[in-house]
Amino acid sequence: MHFNSAERFRGVDLSRVADRARRTLGDDVMILHTRTVRDGGVPMVEVLAAPSTAIDRVRARLEPAPFPVNMRKADGRPYCIALVGPTGAGKTTTAAKLAVRRGMFGAARPGLLTIDTYRVGGMEQLATYADLADVPFEVVYDAREVDAAMKRLSGTCDVIIIDTPGRSPASAELTERWRSLLDALAPDEVHLVIPASLRADLAVDIGRAYRATRNHCGATHLILSKVDEVPRESGISDLALSLEMPTRWVTDGQDVPSDLKPGVSRLLRAWGLSADAEPDWMPA
Template identity: 35%
Template sequence: MHIHTFRAESLQAALQQVRDALGPDASVLQTREKRQGRLGLFTRTFIEVEATLDVPVPSHFADRSQSTERSSSAGQVGDKQISLRTSISTTDSSLVSAACSARASASHSVDAPTPGCSEEMPSAAMLEVQADLLSSGMSPSTIAALMREAVEQGRGEPTADAVDAMNNPWALRGRIGQRIAKRLKVAGSIELSANKPQVVALIGPTGAGKTTTLAKIAAGFRFDLGCRIGLVALDTCRLGAVDQLLQYAELVSAQLEVVSSPDQVNAALQRLSDCDLVLLDTAGRAPRDAEQLSELHRFLKLAQPHSTQLVVSATSSAAHAAQAVERFSVLAPTNLLITKLDEAVDFGSWFTLLERTPLSISYLTHGQQVPQDIMVASARRLSSLLLAPLPYRS
């Protein structure tokens, strides 16, 4: 590997030298602050950047995979609409069974039958809610189970309220939403430490939105709480990625460290020891690539983050998200951070994953604006998103 060294008065100027000399595909290996002068007199501080062109970076891969995913998603939307029409017209037998059972339970608790009610068929409200849940991506078996639980929830209520819940779509959605919320685990915001920097790592598949999410978190803590922020780019980084991080670092007045090998981790963190919050940005990893995950594990083992956020895009299918949770478990993530909810098509299909994963959900993002488009996850908010048949809007 042929390593080039560039020096300038600022990191931005040094990166411009890298771009001019090696082109936009160069990889930044390390950045460091150095001082020049004799015997401590007339000392001048400058930035030194090491870069190379020898590390192959398939920069087209992310764009191609995202384009493929978008095309696939578009096809899935069309297929989903056809499937949804079929599901609603035929109505899955498990849904009919659950709805009829619910309606019968409610009706039997009232002395006189409600006009227009039939114990043999689900009410219009039930069918409406079922259609919404199907269109959100939730499976028929999950919908049936939630419907039964919603009925059980009302057994101790006045009979009129129980019947109303079966005939009022908003009341029924509210009951189902409560059942969903009780099954979800949320973590709350990142907690700062009084004695030392809180170190938080963001990991996840390529294209999940880690760097933009890092910027949103950094800006929130900087502007809302006045925290001192440090940013670290772990592993060999493309020049474009470092440029993006540099822009975010300037936005929040943060010091940026670029680390290309594990033996540089401790020194970088030591230089950020006066920060309140240090955020570690990592390169995207393919969940199936064990070698890449092992390499990232070596960095994280030395960094010893207080929390590790697994960043997963809501545009992914539930199956792909579950695979990411399983594969990235070797890195011991502590939380799940869900991005791109504004682009999600069938987020309801994630319910089983979110219910079963041991990871608590920390943050939700829903757009590209920094720092606005991020919120601390709450069970109530997640429940409403899982129930919504249309993409989230802030």
């Protein structure tokens, strides 16, 4: 599914090209990308432009609702953000980025909780980051431990980041167990973490697998991970739009916590570039 309403314009200098775009698309036109090309040996400026109304439509599809002013509920319960997704998508590293980045949630203090007890390395990774950043950390193995873990975190935390196991179609029983455990935690947001390099049809299939069911809560938001692995970031906006979920963040590297960016601004910057875009387009 493609959402591109951008058009190309070419001329000898940027001001003339911008004027042509404005006459064609309206006074509210926005220049998305520019590049220099040669036409019959003559250097030309080419731009990719779209009406601001089209940009607004894309933004509306991607923009999440703002966080509540007070991250704690009336009963004192912290705001809970869970990360779900396939194995290798980068959930654990993303959870660490969210929890240890100073000021990520304003003055609200974050905590970490994992229900990924099937992968020892993941627990150790989160425990290390939590220790280095002085972030409270809990491991929950079954539903009987949820209340006690939440009570301990509620004493010091206003928002809790929840890491979950990767979903494997070959382990339906394990999937049922951790999804039931996640339901017991009752997250306020469930972010589906999808690698930006994934084929769109596979991403849509994964999105369906994480939908809410009669028995389980489902994904409410999207995080595109590993954006740095997509050449020129082309096609990533279409991928996000095809999943039809608001996108708070994208990740673009392994560095914790720096390689985490606001999702909408990054996706709008890449919007208009198709998956087979030429390599020399530059964001305007």
